[in-house]
Amino acid sequence: MLENVIVGSGIGGSLISALLKNTDHILFEQDKNLGGCASTFKRHGKYYNAGATTLVGYEKDHVLKNIFDSCDIKPNIQKSDIAIRIIQGEKTVDRVKDFEHFLEQVELLYPHPNNRVFWEKIKQIDEKFWQLQNIYFGKYKFSRYIQTSKFIKELFKVFGFEIFQSAKGFIDKNLYNIPQNYQDFIDAQLLITVQTTSKNISLLSLALGLAYPFHDVYYPNGGMGSVISQVLEDVNTHTKEQIQKVIQHQDHYEIISNKTNYKTKNVILNSSIYDSGKLFDDKKIKSYYEKFSFSDQSAFVVYLYITNKEKFLHHYQIILDKLLPNSISKSFFVSFSDQDDPKFHNNENGYSITISTHTKANYWKMLSPEQYEIQKYKLQNFIVEKFLEYFDTISKKDITKVFSATSITFHRYISRYNCGGKAIGLKNALELPSCQTPFKGLYNIGDTVFAGQGWPGVALGVDVLHKELSQNQG
Numbered sequence: 001m002l003e004n005v006i007v008g009s010g011i012g013g014s015l016i017s018a019l020l021k022n023t024d025h026i027l028f029e030q031d032k033n034l035g036g037c038a039s040t041f042k043r044h045g046k047y048y049n050a051g052a053t054t055l056v057g058y059e060k061d062h063v064l065k066n067i068f069d070s071c072d073i074k075p076n077i078q079k080s081d082i083a084i085r086i087i088q089g090e091k092t093v094d095r096v097k098d099f100e101h102f103l104e105q106v107e108l109l110y111p112h113p114n115n116r117v118f119w120e121k122i123k124q125i126d127e128k129f130w131q132l133q134n135i136y137f138g139k140y141k142f143s144r145y146i147q148t149s150k151f152i153k154e155l156f157k158v159f160g161f162e163i164f165q166s167a168k169g170f171i172d173k174n175l176y177n178i179p180q181n182y183q184d185f186i187d188a189q190l191l192i193t194v195q196t197t198s199k200n201i202s203l204l205s206l207a208l209g210l211a212y213p214f215h216d217v218y219y220p221n222g223g224m225g226s227v228i229s230q231v232l233e234d235v236n237t238h239t240k241e242q243i244q245k246v247i248q249h250q251d252h253y254e255i256i257s258n259k260t261n262y263k264t265k266n267v268i269l270n271s272s273i274y275d276s277g278k279l280f281d282d283k284k285i286k287s288y289y290e291k292f293s294f295s296d297q298s299a300f301v302v303y304l305y306i307t308n309k310e311k312f313l314h315h316y317q318i319i320l321d322k323l324l325p326n327s328i329s330k331s332f333f334v335s336f337s338d339q340d341d342p343k344f345h346n347n348e349n350g351y352s353i354t355i356s357t358h359t360k361a362n363y364w365k366m367l368s369p370e371q372y373e374i375q376k377y378k379l380q381n382f383i384v385e386k387f388l389e390y391f392d393t394i395s396k397k398d399i400t401k402v403f404s405a406t407s408i409t410f411h412r413y414i415s416r417y418n419c420g421g422k423a424i425g426l427k428n429a430l431e432l433p434s435c436q437t438p439f440k441g442l443y444n445i446g447d448t449v450f451a452g453q454g455w456p457g458v459a460l461g462v463d464v465l466h467k468e469l470s471q472n473q474g
């Protein structure tokens with residue numbers, strides 16, 4: 001009997017597998033590419049990053065770096081000196097790590113008497129958060145509630161009650177009479193990092209979301225999928241093997257794949273919390289998963305391949321003054337492959353470009369096949385047009401490939417309609433799924449459980465789960 005089965009090679013499934021590589025384990029990935037939203041795929045001879053393009057958290061004392069170090073992984077990444085160039089009409093702000101340089105630009109373009117107070121507070125909260133010693137969230141056992149309360153106590157001790165005040169209240173107080181374009185500048189960044197705007201979150205989430213580029217932001221050489229491959233180097237990985245059913249027995253789980261059956265003591269699902277229930281026939285387990293209300297948010301991604309001699313930054317965010325068609329965002333995020341990255345440039349001055357924005361997941365499901373195509377091209381064409389308007393050294397004829405992905409596409413390849421977890425808001429903090437379930441030996445990992453999305457958020461959850469599994473073994 002296996003000790004651990006991991007279902008899915010997303011960031012969560014991969015990191016926990018690397019930590020468990022010395023146990024008797026198998027990681028199953030249904031797709032041929034590893035990494036889920038953080039994968040790199042090949043189409044018509046060119047490579048593209050499916051979703052994630054930036055890596056944050058590879059710095060001293062951060063949980064992600066600690067995981068990499070303890071697994072002896074040195075990711076093949078390079079620092080992006082300008083993390084993101086944000087463009088809003090005539091305004092351009094480079095999100096750089098250097099606080100004074102960043103603030104100077106904000107002062108010039110979005111003047112406000114309290115800019116320094118506001119941004120210093122954001123940076124300070126973020127720094128203090130990553131120094132906390134007891135970051136933890138767990139449920140369904142007395143000992144876990146005790147540990148969670150220890151974390152909450154530490155949060156109060158370090159920050160006081162103010163950390164739970166609403167982000168909107170904090171902005172209204174500090175950046176009073178904030179102009180719409182400054183509010184859009186803040187909200188566009190939050191949508192990328194915490195999946196929602198300042199309307200629905202606490203000051204803590206606001207700070208963690210806006211401070212992202214005060215950290216080192218890295219570009220993955222060879223694509224994000226290459227980092228995942230490095231993480232999985234010593235992991236027993238089965239690709240193109242889909243897990244179709246999981247059956248709970250008294251002291252083990254039976255795993256039924258499209259190829260064969262396995263037995264395991266623990267099963268760690270990297271499928272989203274909304275998609276995990278369908279793996280079970282057991283009514284109790286099914287109803288456990290059904291109680292999490294679906295987070296109806298997803299990504300729309302345009303993939304471009306262009307030939308152009310110009311040098312570009314790795315990342316840009318373009319903010320418009322209106323919502324994009326069929327979207328819930330006024331902005332889109334553009335990532336270029338590095339000019340010197342041989343995986344992408346193909347000896348032809350080529351760039352692989354991933355452009356993403358936010359949409360409702362269910363919107364695409366409701367459309368007829370004809371309407372689906374019409375609406376998909378409407379958004380794709382709009383984004384390409386605005387992209388060409390900004391990057392005026394790129395002409396339409398430089399684009400040699402263009403195609404896009406909706407929530408339907410994500411579901412086809414990685415079995416999830418929603419992308420990104422639910423933002424931790426003031427009202428839903430206690431309903432947040434934990435990596436533990438009420439069922440012995442059954443766990444979830446990834447961006448729909450604590451602590452949320454992206455490399456740093458998923459790594460926090462992995463750390464909690466790994467400590468728990470180690471304790472159980474010990």
Ligand SMILES: Cc1cc2nc3c(=O)[nH]c(=O)nc-3n(C[C@H](O)[C@H](O)[C@H](O)COP(=O)(O)OP(=O)(O)OC[C@H]3O[C@@H](n4cnc5c(N)ncnc54)[C@H](O)[C@@H]3O)c2cc1C
Nearest residue numbers: 008010012030036037051052053054243414446447454455
């Ligand atoms: C467009 C976009 C851009 C993003 N940009 C960034 C960024 O720049 N930086 C960043 O840090 N984060 C970014 N994110 C967020 C980040 O990509 C995700 O939060 C993270 O990758 C999710 O990881 P996960 O562990 O939840 O796994 P997922 O990515 O959800 O992967 C789960 C895996 O499990 C597999 N699976 C599911 N069910 C089964 C089954 N039954 N059998 C076998 N395999 C199965 C799937 O095929 C998939 O590979 C972005 C996300 C999107 C969508």
